[in-house]
Amino acid sequence: MTNFNFKIDDNSNVLKFQQLVDTIVDSISRNQLKEGDMLPSVNQIMKECRLSRDTVFKAYAELKRRGVVESVPNRGYFVTQKITKVFLFLDTFKAYKEVLYGSFLKHLPKNISVDLHFHHYNIGVFEKIIFESLGKYSKYIIMNFDHEKVPDIIHKIPDEQLLVIDWKVHAKSEQSAVYQNFGKPVYSCFQQNLERIKKYMHFTFFYPPFTYHPKVAIDYFKKFCTENKIAHSVVFEPEKFVVKEGGLYLLVSDRTLAWFLDQCADKGFEPGREAGVISYNETPMKKYVKNGISVISTDFELMGQKAAEFVTSNEPVQFEVPTTLKLRSSL
Incomplete structure (x- = not known):
């Protein structure tokens, strides 16, 4: 059985079953847990982490639903596939960004995990969150904004891992972009x-x-x-x-x-x-x-789809999402 260390943070706002799910997903994405590795038994997790049986079963059931672990009768739970972790950095969460986010998730396979963050056009937050994320993800999907520090900050991310979305400002020619044209x-x-x-x-x-x-x-x-x-x-x-x-x-x-x-x-x-x-x-x-x-x-639905294709294809992309005027009674 693979060594696996997990500690519950009793002060966290994240539910305990979700903490367990997140830790296992992170371990798989970092290759600390590999395909074929056996996870600790339900009883072992219960004893070591002082969790209820229902909490552990709920976490393992969620991992099975995502297709990253499977259960073998009388043997236990095993890792079935590697997980790709994606860093998604949006400006703000508005109704049309929810459409983009939903489309992005819909077009990703279950073995890809997405961490969502927001910068709210605050350069200090933008810099801090990106620097803390470096080396932890396979792909970085980022909404830039017009600030002189942005190019140096995103330059820390390898070009093949970076996709700039929505606004192409400060994106270099060698960096992938799925964007709209505001002109x-x-x-x-x-x-x-x-x-x-x-x-x-x-x-x-x-x-x-x-x-x-x-x-x-x-x-x-x-x-x-x-x-x-x-x-x-x-x-x-x-x-x-x-x-x-x-x-x-x-x-x-x-x-x-x-x-x-x-x-x-x-x-x-x-x-x-x-x-x-x-x-x-x-x-x-x-x-x-x-x-x-x-x-x-x-088309934010299409933007989310194209961003997902960048993650799954591992190919660079330059795609301008069309802009249209939808006529309704207000015009």
Whole structure:
């Protein structure tokens, strides 16, 4: 039987059965437990770790469900396959990121374990978590952001193990990327729906101070409006965001969409009639809100799928996920 050391952390918020699962998964990923190795018996774990039989059985049942261990009658539990550990580093957890995350997990085999972290655009957190993760994972899937320290930090990760997703900022040509383009495709989406946009008297891009949305989107917004002789403006201060009759509004967050809808309710405006709106990033609910909110968005389902393919194929990738404008009643 393979030597296996496990200690319960009674102060942890993680359930005891999950602590046992995580420790075994980590041991397999580090080759401390190998294919064919026998795990300690249920009775041994119960005695050494002071766990109930139900807790140990629940942990082993979860490992069997994942396909990484199997039980042999009258013999015990054995490791059946190696586990690949993946580091997934997102900016924030919003509804559309949940779509990406769900798609990523759906397209991975059961023997791949994913640790999810968030940096919230905090460079100190970004640096600390990445440095603490170095050497512990087979693949690193990271959402970069625009900070001068980011290139040096991610350079610590071997290029063949790194995939930059969503925003290609600070990604080098030799580093894999599955990303959306915030510039030209946005312009093209507007151009393809020019007549719908032109029915409004003024087009406003609300870019609040709390957003991290790439500023290149502003450049292409202005380019579209200027070339098509559309009256337009970019509003940065929340107090200057005022919904007016005949106006069309481009919004980068759900918070600003709520502000738009609040003002419409106060003024008796129906989205798509007195005032129009295009919201960034598709979420499951936007098709139902106010008979449908028009959305300009990349395909986060496809982004998650392509990220999973990078993990399973071990091949470098450069893939721009298409951006589309989904027309609904708000435009």
